Structure formats: C-alpha cells, structure tokens
Amino acid sequence: MPGPNGSVPAEAQLRAAIEDTLRVTGSWFALMLGLGLTGVLIGFALILNKTQLFTLMPTTLSRDTLFAATVFWVIALVAAAAIRIVQQHAVAAVSRYVSERLAVPAVLCTVQRAGRPEALAGEALDAIETMREAFGGQLPQIALSLLTTPLLLVLIFALHWAAGVMSVAFCVAGGVVSLLMTRAAHRAATVAGESRTRAFGMTADAMRSGEAVLAMGMLPRLVRHWVAAAAEGSAEAWASERRAERLKTLLEILVGALRGSIIFIMAGLTLAGQNVNGAFAGAILVIGTVVGPFMGIGAHLRSLTGALAAWQHLRGMVRGTAPVAEGIAFPPPATALRAEHLSFGYRGPTPPLFRNLQLEVGAGEIVAIVGPSGSGKSTLLRLLMGILRPGSGGAYLDGHATSQWDRRELARHVGYLPQDALLSRASVAEAIARLEAPDMEAVMEAARRAGAHETIIGLPCGYATLLTGSYQLSMGQRHRIALARALYGNPRLLVLDELAGSLDAEGEAEVARLLQRLRAEGIAVLFTTHRPNLLAAADRVLAIRRGQLVPAGEEVPVHGTLRLARAPRPAVAA
Ligand SMILES: Nc1ncnc2c1ncn2[C@@H]1O[C@H](COP(=O)(O)OP(=O)(O)OP(=O)(O)O)[C@@H](O)[C@H]1O
Structure with missing residues (x-):
C-alpha cells in the first residue's frame, strides 16, 4: 500500500x-x-x-x-x-x-x-x-x-508383539534420558553464558573508562572483580556439563543395547519355538526409524x-x-507547532511524565525548555516530533498530528537535533544531507550556520571525511555536524535537544547568535538546555513541573540553582 x-x-x-x-x-x-x-x-x-x-x-x-x-x-x-x-x-x-x-x-x-x-x-x-x-x-x-x-x-x-514391546520400551527410555540430557546441557550453557556476559560487560566497561581505571589505580581491583565474575556460576556450569556428559554416555549405551537386544530376543523367541524370521526381520527394519528420533527428542x-x-x-x-x-504529505507548514492536552508515560511502574500539557511555538519564536535531568525534556521533544505517541492529546504542526506526517515530508520542514547525535556510516557531507545525495551548496550553508564549516575543512578529507574512519571527531565537532544536519534544507521549525551540547564557551556564543538570526528569518525554534547563558536568547523559557509546562521564574532549579542571564520576557505556556 x-x-x-x-x-x-x-x-x-x-x-x-x-x-x-x-x-x-x-x-x-x-x-x-x-x-x-x-x-x-x-x-x-x-x-x-x-x-x-x-x-x-x-x-x-x-x-x-x-x-x-x-x-x-x-x-x-x-x-x-x-x-x-x-x-x-x-x-x-x-x-x-x-x-x-x-x-x-x-x-x-x-x-x-x-x-x-x-x-x-x-x-x-x-x-x-x-x-x-x-x-x-x-x-x-x-x-x-x-x-x-x-x-x-x-x-x-x-509384525511381532515382542518387537512392539521392545520399541515402546526403548522409545520411553531414550526419550527420558534425552530430555534430561538436554535440560542439563541447556542449564550448563545458560549459566556459562550469563557468567560470560557479566565478564564481557565488565571488560567493555573497563575499556570505555580505561583512562580513569589506569589513572586512579583501579586496575588490580578491577581484575579481581573480573576474575570473581568469570568464576561465579562456573561450578554450577561444570556440574551441569558433567551431568549432561554422563547422560550422553547412558544414551549411547541405550543405542548399543537396542542393537544387541534385537538379536537376543530373536534368539530367545526361536528357542521358544516361534518362527520369527520374516515378521521379525520386517519389524527390525522399522524399529530404528521409530526409536531414533526419541534418542534425540530433548533437543x-x-x-x-x-x-x-x-x-x-x-x-x-x-x-x-x-x-x-x-x-501523509501535508503542505509546508505556515503556522505553529502545538501540543494540546498531551499526556504520556513510559510503560512500567513510573508515574506519567506529562499530564494535559499545553504548548504553542509560533513562527519566528524561540522557546527554551528547562528542567532537572530526567524531568522529561528529551521525551517531550520526541513526542512533539511524532517519534513517540502520546497516551492522550497530541502534537500538531499546522493542525496536523506530527505522527501522521509522512516522515520524509516532515523532515523537509523540521530540523531535529537529538542528544545522541550522529550516524557513523557516512561521510560528513552525507551525514549533513541526511544520507541523501548531498547538495554541496546547501550542505556548506548549513555547516556555516552551525559553526561547523571551519572544523570540517580542517578534517583529513574535509566534507568527504568518513565518520567511521580512523579520524576521531571530538564530541563538540560531532555536535556541530549534527546541528548542521538539523539546519540542512532551511527547515521552518527546529527542535533542538541540548542545543549547546558539548560546545565550548565560544560555541555557546555562536549558537546564541544563530538563534537571533533564526528569529529574524521567522523560523520557530524549540530547544532544551542546561546552559543559563543560552536562555537569554529565548523569547520564552518554560520549565517542566509536575508533568506540565510552566513559565520559568527568576530562578529555575537546574542542577541546583540556575540564574537567568536576564529577566525572562512575559512567558506563557500555551
Ligand atoms: N525509552 C524509555 N523507556 C522508559 N523510560 C524512559 C525511556 N526514555 C527515558 N525514560 C525515562 O523518562 C524520564 C525522562 O527522560 P528524559 O530523557 O526525557 O529526561 P531529560 O529531562 O531529557 O533528561 P536530561 O536532562 O538528563 O537529558 C527519565 O526518568 C528516563 O529514565
């Protein structure tokens, strides 16, 4: 369809x-x-x-x-x-x-x-x-x-009752031993796997924080933890493995017994005066077919x-x-981004993050959202972008729910900067052009606006530098490229999570100037930040309180006390 x-x-x-x-x-x-x-x-x-x-x-x-x-x-x-x-x-x-x-x-x-x-x-x-x-x-x-x-x-x-009895007996015995063997082998594999995962997790963790481990003399203790984690469960895994091995031997004995008993039963029946040749020979041909699958029935x-x-x-x-x-490919948006009666909570025992939240961001308006870590700023932006679906209420662009927009159409009009910024399997130019064939004029324009151009031309292959390559971009460089990606194609609305991210003071000032330019161009901007200086560039500063957006006052608690650089303009949440 x-x-x-x-x-x-x-x-x-x-x-x-x-x-x-x-x-x-x-x-x-x-x-x-x-x-x-x-x-x-x-x-x-x-x-x-x-x-x-x-x-x-x-x-x-x-x-x-x-x-x-x-x-x-x-x-x-x-x-x-x-x-x-x-x-x-x-x-x-x-x-x-x-x-x-x-x-x-x-x-x-x-x-x-x-x-x-x-x-x-x-x-x-x-x-x-x-x-x-x-x-x-x-x-x-x-x-x-x-x-x-x-x-x-x-x-x-x-064909012969004795062959029938023998088949049933071996099917049952083989089936039971096979089931027990599979259970023991599975237990051994599970315990060993869990212990391996713990050890790998610790290794990965140590590699991520390798410098801190070395610098603060944590290596010996880390090794002890690693050895303990690897050893944990190994006794149980070992015992289960031994049990599985013993049951496997028993299974092999059963297969041997099946072959041998056919001859002995045949001899016994002949001694008892029965002519078993034809019928019994036929039965023997079928017994292997019946009993065979039961010997491996556990797996x-x-x-x-x-x-x-x-x-x-x-x-x-x-x-x-x-x-x-x-x-749906709606026409380019002319008016505002709105959230109406928006309620949302992640599944699980935690209380809902938003209840009946209202918000409106008009063209040319710059709105900042603040709140302590974990208050839901990123989640709110995802809801507004239509990536998450609200429990009730909705997020609308030009009156159409953002989740209903065709994503590629929406992306023409909206630039989004998530916190986890960049895809890595692309060149810088492709990353900025959102993995489309790059229009280099637009790519460089977006990079200049994001303050990324100078950084990019200093890279080993400039705009062609692969993000997966051996060249390691700093967090600030990655952030600027991601910001350029959000600005690519001159969208009418920008939704920017942690706008200044890992930028330095100079980068922060550049971003503040960018906000002024965007306002003058009539572009709507909604951003989150923990940087007090950036709030001065916003027309309104809203804080998340008890699941709603309220105008932030003189003092907004963000990691302790955060003073606004200037008194905020009169703020309305919706
Ligand atoms: N996918 C998810 N599933 C369940 N809970 C989540 C998920 N993503 C976030 N949360 C929880 O929702 C709450 C809000 O998270 P969110 O990332 O929106 O906060 P934030 O205000 O952006 O934090 P920060 O300022 O640290 O970026 C947190 O308690 C977080 O643990």
Whole structure:
C-alpha cells in the first residue's frame, strides 16, 4: 500500500511481510508433511515387500515373484529419493524466503521504532530468527517423526508383539534420558553464558573508562572483580556439563543395547519355538526409524516448541496490532507547532511524565525548555516530533498530528537535533544531507550556520571525511555536524535537544547568535538546555513541573540553582 510519495510505512511493510511469511510457511509445512507421510507409506510398502520376499521365496522359488518385487523395490527407491530431493529444496527455499522477505522490513521497523516503548520490532526479529533456524533445520523431520510414531508402532506390533514391546520400551527410555540430557546441557550453557556476559560487560566497561581505571589505580581491583565474575556460576556450569556428559554416555549405551537386544530376543523367541524370521526381520527394519528420533527428542522438542512459540507470537502480533496508517504529505507548514492536552508515560511502574500539557511555538519564536535531568525534556521533544505517541492529546504542526506526517515530508520542514547525535556510516557531507545525495551548496550553508564549516575543512578529507574512519571527531565537532544536519534544507521549525551540547564557551556564543538570526528569518525554534547563558536568547523559557509546562521564574532549579542571564520576557505556556 504505497504512501503519497511512493513509500510504505515500515510497520505496514513488516506486517505484510509477516502475513506473507505465515501464509507461505503454512503451505510449505503442509507440503512437507504430505511428502513426509508419502515417504513413510513408501517405507512401509518397501518393508512389506521385503518381508513378503523373505517369506515367499524359500517356498515358491518363483522368478516372477523376484522380478515383481525387484521392480517394485526400484520404483519405490526412486520415488523415495525424489521425495527427499524435493524436501531438501523446499527446506532451503523456505529458509531463504523467510530471511529475505522479513529482513528488510524488520530492520526498517526497528529503526522507525527506535526510542519507542513498544518492543514489536525486537520481538519480531527474535521470532523471525527462531523460525528461520527451525525451518532451515530439522523441524519438518521432527514433526513428522512425532506424528508418524503411533502409526509405526501399530505396524511393528502387527509384525511381532515382542518387537512392539521392545520399541515402546526403548522409545520411553531414550526419550527420558534425552530430555534430561538436554535440560542439563541447556542449564550448563545458560549459566556459562550469563557468567560470560557479566565478564564481557565488565571488560567493555573497563575499556570505555580505561583512562580513569589506569589513572586512579583501579586496575588490580578491577581484575579481581573480573576474575570473581568469570568464576561465579562456573561450578554450577561444570556440574551441569558433567551431568549432561554422563547422560550422553547412558544414551549411547541405550543405542548399543537396542542393537544387541534385537538379536537376543530373536534368539530367545526361536528357542521358544516361534518362527520369527520374516515378521521379525520386517519389524527390525522399522524399529530404528521409530526409536531414533526419541534418542534425540530433548533437543528436537526444544527446537520445536521454540519454533511453535515464535509462530504463535508472530500470528498474535499480526492479529493484535492495528495496521499503522501511512504518513501523509501535508503542505509546508505556515503556522505553529502545538501540543494540546498531551499526556504520556513510559510503560512500567513510573508515574506519567506529562499530564494535559499545553504548548504553542509560533513562527519566528524561540522557546527554551528547562528542567532537572530526567524531568522529561528529551521525551517531550520526541513526542512533539511524532517519534513517540502520546497516551492522550497530541502534537500538531499546522493542525496536523506530527505522527501522521509522512516522515520524509516532515523532515523537509523540521530540523531535529537529538542528544545522541550522529550516524557513523557516512561521510560528513552525507551525514549533513541526511544520507541523501548531498547538495554541496546547501550542505556548506548549513555547516556555516552551525559553526561547523571551519572544523570540517580542517578534517583529513574535509566534507568527504568518513565518520567511521580512523579520524576521531571530538564530541563538540560531532555536535556541530549534527546541528548542521538539523539546519540542512532551511527547515521552518527546529527542535533542538541540548542545543549547546558539548560546545565550548565560544560555541555557546555562536549558537546564541544563530538563534537571533533564526528569529529574524521567522523560523520557530524549540530547544532544551542546561546552559543559563543560552536562555537569554529565548523569547520564552518554560520549565517542566509536575508533568506540565510552566513559565520559568527568576530562578529555575537546574542542577541546583540556575540564574537567568536576564529577566525572562512575559512567558506563557500555551
Ligand atoms: N525509552 C524509555 N523507556 C522508559 N523510560 C524512559 C525511556 N526514555 C527515558 N525514560 C525515562 O523518562 C524520564 C525522562 O527522560 P528524559 O530523557 O526525557 O529526561 P531529560 O529531562 O531529557 O533528561 P536530561 O536532562 O538528563 O537529558 C527519565 O526518568 C528516563 O529514565
């Protein structure tokens, strides 16, 4: 369902991809089961054929019987091989289909939902990977084995009761040992994994703060912590591993016992005067097919239940998620950004951040938002940008909810500076041009306005410098480039989180001058800051208090007491 500019929202794409995948894999699974059952029936027929041959040949000595049985045997073998080839191709094809059909929309959706409380994309990716692994692995064979076991057992009992009893006994014993073994191995892997994650986390942490660790003599204590974290749980992991090893040996003994007992039971029954040759030989051919899957049922069941849970999860997501409306390309905004009766809280036990919040920012107006760390400044900007959806009320640009705008259209009119500033897989010019083909005149104009031009031309490759390259940009340099990206294309509205970020005093003064210019050009600016000096450049300063925006007074508590550089103009929140 293309949008007005030919694009389809990522959530709609993911939903369509999941629906397609469920449909295709459902048909595929039915095909695999159908082929599998046909294979089992052919197997039965082959066994009956051999049993017949074995029983009849000594008495009839008929060439015709031998010829007919041989022809049947060849046809059945060819059919079984053909089924196997089709199954292998189908497994490879469906595994590739699942990956290819879902990967792109899942990634798009993950990016689109970044910062939102809903976890759809992450969950979908996990479920997709579980399903892909299962489809590419032994899932159809396992499902088939479990479904055909009762049928095979009936056949074995029909051939000979003793073979039937033996099969059931080995199925049960093998199944129980296999389940216990898988549980022990899984426990060992989980405990070892947790301990490894703790140790890796500490290592990453130490690397991030390497200088502080060395400078303040924390290295010996850090090493002790690291060793303790690595050792924690290793005793339990070791014990579980030993248990799994012992159970594996028991399983191997069971397989050996199965092979041996066939001969002994056959001998015993012969001694008891029974003619077991034909029937028992047929049963022996089937016993391995029945008992084999039970010897590995622990691992198989884990994979099967994981795949079924992933399947149910994806189905639930498709049923439970309303299709997301596609973005609309409204005309360029002429008037204001407004928040009306906006309420929002992240999921969880924390109280709502905003209740009935009101705000209006008109063209050419500069509004600053202040508040202590964690009061919700960044969250409010995300809500205004339509990245987060409010619980009630809304954020509107020119009267249209910002979440309803087509994002690329909105980006033409709005520049946004998040705190976590830059993508790294691009050149400086591409980053400023928002990953489009850079219009260098506009890129340099934005860089000059952001005070980034001088910095950029001093980089090893200037505007072509790769942000991933060996050249390490300082926090202040990255911030200026991100600000240039927000200014690119002369948007009518700027939403800037921590406007002065990690800039020095000179950078702060430049930003204040930029605000004056933006006001003169009639551009609306909403920014957050912890810098008192910047508040002087704002027309209004609003503070977040008890979930609402109120005019900030002479003193605004931001990290203690913050004095405004000059008395704020009369401030209204909405
Ligand atoms: N994705 C999220 N899920 C749950 N809680 C979140 C999420 N993002 C932020 N929060 C919480 O919401 C509150 C407001 O966070 P926010 O980042 O908006 O504050 P802030 O005023 O911008 O802080 P700072 O001045 O330090 O940047 C904090 O308590 C934070 O822990």
